[in-house]
Amino acid sequence: MTRVRRKRMHCNNKELHHKYKTKRRTKDLDQIEADLLPENKQRLLAQPEDEDLPGLGQHYCIECAKYYIDDRTLAEHRRGREHKRRIRDLKAPAYTQKEAEAAVGLATDNGKALSSSIAGPQSLLALKRKNDAKAAARSASVADSSMIMAE
Template sequence: MGRLRRSRTHKAQRDIHRASRTRARTKDLDQIQLIDLDPKNRAALEAQPLDFDKPGLAQHYCVECAKYYESDVALHSHWKSKVHKKRCRALREPAYTIEESERAAGLGREGKRTSSASNALMSTAA
């Protein structure tokens, strides 16, 4: 019996993991909604001091997308793009809270009886 062919079995999976490892992470939607869209923080982000380590010296920043741009022209063309408009539409929806996520996983208090309610049902049934 010959050698089993194993070189091509998980290529797609490996490439996805490699891409996610090396991709630059941006802020999540809930972080932007809670922190960056606050009027005080937004004004500070839009008027940042010069920073030589960031693109465009940190002068061209899109708050909704949490990205820096090289020039004012690039920022204005980004504002007209489909990616920015889709991100703004997603930011209009309220962020999920911890309680909502727990209820979705079945860990919340909704749908569960309290001990006093179950005791009252037990006494009426007897």
């Protein structure tokens, strides 16, 4: 009999990996920037007590979007590497949708969309048709030249 493998069966299990990855997920940077606005910040710092949250929801780090049990753990968190990294990331302005579209070539400076011959899947289809036409022309010319030589 062979030995039965009993350990580390979850290494390549994508469902488990996804479950644990999304369990620790917090807000994105653009959502946190909205929370840092003065009216939203006051609302988040003065939350009513909630029994489901750690520390009844009274100790909240806005930059990291996490709740802590008491002030001491919140203060320790603020001295830590993860909090400082998040603050550094928040200092840089977030990308806008207009910048994202400009990066892939979907819009110009005046906001009008570019023609489909420049960007997009239609241009790939047009290139494929053009290459197929060239290949057909080459094969036809080769066939004509072979018939001429045969005569």
